Amino acid sequence: MGTTVDPVVDGMMRLFPAVLFPDVTDAEWDRHPELLDAGGMVELPYGAFVVRAPDHRVVLLDAGGGPGFTVPEHAGTLADGGRLLENLRRLGVRPSDVTDVVLSHLHVDHIGWAAVAGSPAFPSATYHCHAADLAHFLPAAGPPPDDRVPPLLAPVADLLRGWDGPATTVAGVRLLHTPGHTPGSSVALVGRPGNGLAVVATSCTARWSSPRTGRPAPTSTPASRAATGTGSPTGSPTTARP
Numbered sequence: 001m002g003t004t005v006d007p008v009v010d011g012m013m014r015l016f017p018a019v020l021f022p023d024v025t026d027a028e029w030d031r032h033p034e035l036l037d038a039g040g041m042v043e044l045p046y047g048a049f050v051v052r053a054p055d056h057r058v059v060l061l062d063a064g065g066g067p068g069f070t071v072p073e074h075a076g077t078l079a080d081g082g083r084l085l086e087n088l089r090r091l092g093v094r095p096s097d098v099t100d101v102v103l104s105h106l107h108v109d110h111i112g113w114a115a116v117a118g119s120p121a122f123p124s125a126t127y128h129c130h131a132a133d134l135a136h137f138l139p140a141a142g143p144p145p146d147d148r149v150p151p152l153l154a155p156v157a158d159l160l161r162g163w164d165g166p167a168t169t170v171a172g173v174r175l176l177h178t179p180g181h182t183p184g185s186s187v188a189l190v191g192r193p194g195n196g197l198a199v200v201a202t203s204c205t206a207r208w209s210s211p212r213t214g215r216p217a218p219t220s221t222p223a224s225r226a227a228t229g230t231g232s233p234t235g236s237p238t239t240a241r242p
């Protein structure tokens, strides 16, 4: 069997539309009720992707929001959070099977399962992140931009490796530095062009698009489309950063 890519949902954010799309009017939303749930909210599943390769590498792309993740009241609510390990097990993957954890960036909804109760959640894994995000979120001097991040990553400090430059390959996964959302944001390319290429930009498995343009939301990364059959376009709630 070749390399597979599977989404692993950690939970579901239900966000006020204006949080994600501040320029879209109520009248425009009224024309596209299928994009909102019954309560008028945007549903945004979040979590990770797991890549399984023939050489037995098991790579987790991002680490979800974790058991303590919340959504601020002004942004919306959280439904059924903290399910990533459970859903990983449903795919037949135990935490100790994971050989590498690739963090696309260090916002809290992407690193929540890095550790559990002060120990690495994936004890056999090497954790990877672009050095620019390590420098930004874990500054050597001065306060961090988000004080929730350092304690989430402290238990994996010895396992965390920064990579630098425009691109690298980690555990068979090609990583491209795509700064913007954060200084060290990256996208992952799994496979080869013409032979089953999946592009995973972030790990929110959103299914919506802008009601104004029909195109993916301006806050999502345009290249984020899985081409190997896993299906879900991906996006990132930039303005809803919890």
Ligand SMILES: [Zn+2]
Binding pocket: 105, 107, 181, 236, 237, 238, 241
């Ligand atoms: Zn983010």
